[in-house]
Amino acid sequence: MKKLLVLAFLLLVGVVQAQYNQNAPWMETINVEAGKNTNNPVTFQEVVDVFNAYWKNKNPKVKGSGYKPFKRWEAYWANFVKDDGTLPTNEELWNTYLSTKKNATNTSGRTDFSDWQPVGPFTHSNTGSWSSGQGRINVVVKDAVLANTYYAGAPAGGFWRSTDGGMSWETTTDDLPQIGVSGIAVDYGNPGTIYIATGDDDGGDSYSVGVMKSIDGGSTWNPTGLNAGNSPYYMNDIYINPNDSNMLWVATDSGFINL
Numbered sequence: 001m002k003k004l005l006v007l008a009f010l011l012l013v014g015v016v017q018a019q020y021n022q023n024a025p026w027m028e029t030i031n032v033e034a035g036k037n038t039n040n041p042v043t044f045q046e047v048v049d050v051f052n053a054y055w056k057n058k059n060p061k062v063k064g065s066g067y068k069p070f071k072r073w074e075a076y077w078a079n080f081v082k083d084d085g086t087l088p089t090n091e092e093l094w095n096t097y098l099s100t101k102k103n104a105t106n107t108s109g110r111t112d113f114s115d116w117q118p119v120g121p122f123t124h125s126n127t128g129s130w131s132s133g134q135g136r137i138n139v140v141v142k143d144a145v146l147a148n149t150y151y152a153g154a155p156a157g158g159f160w161r162s163t164d165g166g167m168s169w170e171t172t173t174d175d176l177p178q179i180g181v182s183g184i185a186v187d188y189g190n191p192g193t194i195y196i197a198t199g200d201d202d203g204g205d206s207y208s209v210g211v212m213k214s215i216d217g218g219s220t221w222n223p224t225g226l227n228a229g230n231s232p233y234y235m236n237d238i239y240i241n242p243n244d245s246n247m248l249w250v251a252t253d254s255g256f257i258n259l
Contacts, residue, residue: 094228097177153181180206
């Protein structure tokens with residue numbers, strides 16, 4: 001197992017998914033109360049309530065205020081609220097994925113009659129918005145060994161690979177429980193070995209399940225020692241020590257640890 005020199009390990013246990021941004025101004029009240037009673041996990045609705053109260057007399061159209069990212073977070077995580085009102089941890093979501101995958105294997109004899117096809121639109125016009133309907137890409141890496149080969153990571157769209165200089169792309173992460181990718185590292189000393197730092201480090205559109213590793217050029221992926229059980233909420237860049245390919249550095253939201 002590769003040694004991971006990470007820039008963090010865990011957020012607050014039990015509330016790792018229960019907040020969009022721990023340092024956001026609307027979180028001040030909740031953070032104070034959570035510090036008083038760590039046995040009383042913060043619920044999803046509590047976070048939404050303090051957010052709405054904070055914005056009651058403020059202008060949500062102010063650029064960079066955090067209003068829209070939170071609303072995206074709220075719409076996404078509303079589907080994951082548990083019976084006790086809290087949100088599942090990364091590890092709980094990962095275990096659900098493993099259970100679902102096992103059940104799917106047991107029912108593999110079923111016939112899939114679905115036939116989904118993209119219907120567009122496949123072009124867009126500039127409407128004056130800074131994004132104009134475009135999707136985001138978190139990272140693009142060129143393979144220094146394989147000619148015309150590029151890798152890209154999307155916030156909630158997975159790992160993509162091109163072997164023809166970017167003319168066409170394929171993804172290999174649709175079956176993973178988390179398809180956000182914010183960092184990609186290629187081990188040029190071991191052809192075909194690639195690492196991805198999962199989750200979305202910018203808008204928080206997807207959570208992290210740690211660092212995933214591929215030894216076949218990105219065709220298949222497996223967890224590493226930094227996984228759903230001990231992954232921080234956000235992960236960013238990932239680098240391989242040029243002098244020791246067994247050593248990796250991963251930037252996260254939880255500070256710096258020099259191991």
